[in-house]
Amino acid sequence: MAGKFTEQGGAATMDPSLLRRWVTSRLLNRLTDPGRRNAAAARAEQQRLQTGAGHIVEYFHQLDDPYSLLAAQCIGPLLAHYDISIRWHLVPGPSGANLPEPELLPALARDDAVAAAPFYGLQCPPLFAPSAALLQRAQRIFSATPEAGLVEAAEALSSAVLTNNADALDVLARRHGESSDAERDAMLASGEARRTALHHYSGAMFYYGGEWYWGVDRLYHLEQRLQALDALRRPMNACLYPRPPIRTGPRRDKGTMTLEFYASLRSPYTALIYDTVVSLARESGINLVVRPVLPMVMRGVSATRDKGFYIFSDAAREAAALGVPYGPFYDPIGEPVRRCYSLLPLAEAKGKKVELMSSFLRAAFAEGRNTTRKRTLKRIAQRAGLSWREAKAQLGKSGWESALEANREAMYAFNCWGVPAFRLLDSNGATLVTAWGQDRLWLVAEVLQKTLAEAAQQES
Template identity: 30%
Template structure:
């Protein structure tokens, strides 16, 4: 059984439901659709920022993939989202009907078309109190099953988020012998791009394109992203500017164990996908993180910032090295080409606290709160699974230097 946890006002859920009919055509697996509410606040500390980012990311995804998303530019109201959920709860017994209805309801909801939404929901929506009880029960069962978020698929005890984890799901369905005869693999298709390759070594107006890379030593996803991110500098005329932040937990956000478990399991399969070692990790939370941050300025002055960041991230997430000890941090510093005798003199430095706080404030100003986040001009994206999109955006800017970097039109088909 394949379970689909759908939230009516979640753009990533809306994109995912568009590819599920094709998935069911190609794989012999029954589907159960479950309508869920917004995750509990412990799991979703900044729902306002996530909601705005999700709209922007959905528009970007359908520019590059064969998906459709149309938005009025603001997240749906709570009242409209509740009405949509009440209607979908009444349709959960028929997966095919649910997927078709959810797409229609979602299109009206994200466009802000209240008349269309009312017409689709009408008297068939569950009464409010009954719907709230059903949503609460669905959420409780999902948490008991092992996850907290919407836009999720579950199969065989494994979880897959959004369209981004469809390759992992297809692999597991193939392994389980669920592919139908003569069915092709790859339900998510990217749009073709007819762009010339980058020419020369100069960026716009002769200068490299600057890309801010908001990252953290404590983020496994930043580790997965770092080597590929810096590698862009050797393939395109771009300059990567690392902007380290203090991780959410040290900034006052507690991470529930259920979420922490997923943040260990999901990066492991993504690391395997990208050929990176992962799993022998030593959490740098607290003194280990502070000591590693204290050497960032020294590494930059020494011209070794990139190798230092890569060395520490690999040490934390793949080598099991304790940055809270002189032996551990010293090994990582020397591996990056730093003089540990000189570097250890910087361990008492406090300047990093100021720029780390400024980086987090800037991250929030642009509508984000987690690492890794990328900013190129006024284009922003979030996640190690958006590097392919970042690369396409770089190519587009190099092919059309007059492009300002503004967000594309809100309607994508």
């Protein structure tokens, strides 16, 4: 329930002052401005040319991270096709406020990596919770391995850790050697210090020329940048790891399947994918059930400044790639979100819940409108097809909180705590797939098409 959560303060404040809201919005708009990002990339290239350095990509590998297992498989092909060198860093996983649900993320990541890998042409066997002893040994082997051997060893070590394969580690130790605990700790500390200095917190991260790229899912951004710089070892007219398309055909459902869409009104990733989700459901003929939840900060989940900045800048980059409107932004955290949620009972009764959330997200994330103002909420409500007279009478009332808490609990039940999240159900209400993140909507679409194809085959 909304009332049980307390103010986090710091970078995670849920009810900022008017001045702080304005300053935060200005700062995030500056951070996510495409012109500023392009200018920063140009400066980085100019500095590289002035120093005579090559194209150096720094990579931060976390041995117990499923996404690092996938990312490591990409490095050999990247080196073969692009005129780059890799600077390796061994890092521990995120911690503290950068890891809000430490029990949920590892399980979700294991399932997600297995599901996503084939669509990128990668291998990922069934993964398990790793043994601490095996992880520590793998870290010692990694730290003993020369950089030239890490292209092969990193993937093998991660695979051994995540499949609890002690025999594989024995083989790798004989091949590469094994450092002392002190040497391992020094390498981990060095990698973490470098990552912190560059303002990040996660594993499976690539860093090039002032910009971060998360795992295989963001490599297409890095590839496009390298191609624009002609940093190629061979001619290329496509990316090695393109973002999978969100398929809406060729098959269409007849309203037998349901897509549950967990969304919040302050999530940049929700904002950039919201209307695409609505279009996918409409064009695919499935039922769409939008299940709103409170933003994480408003339900007691704190966030660091580095994490927040990365999420907002990455969302802007993803929105540009998808060709969806994003920016200017005016932060709706706190009271504006609660006031819009207070309109949900009315919107649902009028069949306008989907439209209300779309209208609010567009105002906050694509139009830069100040949602603390009543006239902005009036515009949002009317654009969604609601009567402002009725909406004004409902504004600020309670009664919506229990539904949002039920949605949160349902989301947590499939190991997910953040939005956007998805659950695709068959005609009997059984789960076909669950997924987290705007960059997994394509996976939902793939499972949908596969299910429809199998049903058609059974009928023929």
